[in-house]
Amino acid sequence: MKSEVLLAPFSSPSHGVESNECCDTIMSPAELASGDFGCSHYRRRCKIRAPCCNEIFDCRHCHDEAKNSLETNPLDRHDLPRQEVEKVICSLCETEQDVQQYCVGCGVCMGKYFCSICKFFDDDTSKNQYHCDDCGICRTGGKENFFHCNNCGCCYSKLMEGGHPCVERAMHHNCPVCFEFLFDSRKDISVLPCGHTIHLDCLKEMELHFQYSCPVCSKSIYDMSKVWKKLDEVVASTPMPEIYRNKMVWILCNDCGAKNEVNFHIVAHKCLNCKSYNTRQTQGGPAASCSSDVAEIVR
Template sequence: MSEPTNTQLGIGDFGCTHYRRRCKIVAPCCNEVFGCRHCHNETKNNEEINVVDPHDIPRHEIKKIICSSCDTEQDVQQYCINCGVCMGKYFCGICKFFDDDISKQQYHCDECGICRTGGKDNFFHCKICGCCYSKVIKDGHHCVERAMHHNCPICFEYLFDTLREITVLPCGHTIHFECVKEMEQHHRYSCPVCSKSICDMSSVWKNLDQVISTTPMPITYKNKMVWILCNDCGVNSNVQFHIVAHKCLSCNSYNTRQIQGVPSSSCSSRVEETVR
């Protein structure tokens, strides 16, 4: 089948704030017309609007689109049946997705079930994590089951199909990249899910060593011992109490918290399994 002759008609003239494309979608859930699924979801879940039935569009169930060039309603397809215009240079018949900006290097991942950006050759699908990651971390990432099938622990946006850049922390948990940067601005350097350190903190630990050595405790507390749990390695330690911080005897991290009572011998392993 030959390509229609006027496929370039209206390039750059149509679309919404999310995508450049030459069609609108008819939402199967409410039968209303929107620029894209994000336009629908933002409208139908906007708390400032009196929405009777808040919901997200079932993207794979979209069956009808409307050509932005000639206003012809038709089944989902890349080229308009009336004027022949190309609805989007990138087209996925599974996701019912159109986009003219192919510089994003879109591709459809069968295992994710949705379209991704960044180029198929640059990503791999981790079956345990249940999502696509950059090949840069293929041999070194820590697997967490269904790692992106939850909300960002900072902004609470669902991560699996977010449009914003995500990053994988050393512990394996995922979070928006800009949310990590915001955490760092507030001097927060531990995972908001499992509390493990998100970067190399060795220089900070050395500074704390110096602070503690120059901050003697009153005689009342000189022999006071406390049990601590290390958030980084999951090991319990019995250490001398100090007002500044407590150092893990196993990995020398100060990312610890004081716990009550004497932990059982299996406590460390149970905690380690939990944070994983």
């Protein structure tokens, strides 16, 4: 798992837990054939009975995909409350029982990692699952590699500890690109320099379309100084018609928040404070209300 100081992708929340209850016993031939059990999300030897609809699914993700599909009546769509699961069904002997790591019927270990809080089973121990009491769910990547930020309300890589920009409940919202809820997403998530969060894949997709600003606050995501120098050259080589040469407009800088009155130019407007071209036109100066910060129509 890679991490960076400003742009730090980290393992998304999963559903295993760090536990001392690992199955170190010799596995039976049936257990060794674990590839025959589980689903596309997890390898395990049990299914769950959904407390919300009383149906049986391989895991909560299988339930959510089925119950939130386009074919499902919108009024019937819902997610499975993971911590309310009370019954599991052994995949080997089909015994239905209370949530526990070992089957009461055949004794099989239903998951090498087991969380009694999240009601989760998983055989893939390479994920280094651990349960975060503050998050209230299980995550992946190893507890020793993460810390929980109480202000942001989520776990971050320790490489960001003491230096990350705090945003209250930073991941308790949908990804601004794909709109999937980030807090318990299984995909890798990046923390932008401004503190807002986004799926790593969505961020890469933005780059492919030359989008280099945060979709939430519009601050620049990367060091754009080389781009600004290039724009200086373009602006200098693009003289404005006589009618616009003395036209002045107010701009708001998305990077530093400063307001400036600058000469109007068709290419871009440069912030006089931080030299950024990540700006937008407004209808008023420093005393104007926030509601008036809309693009001015050039007459």
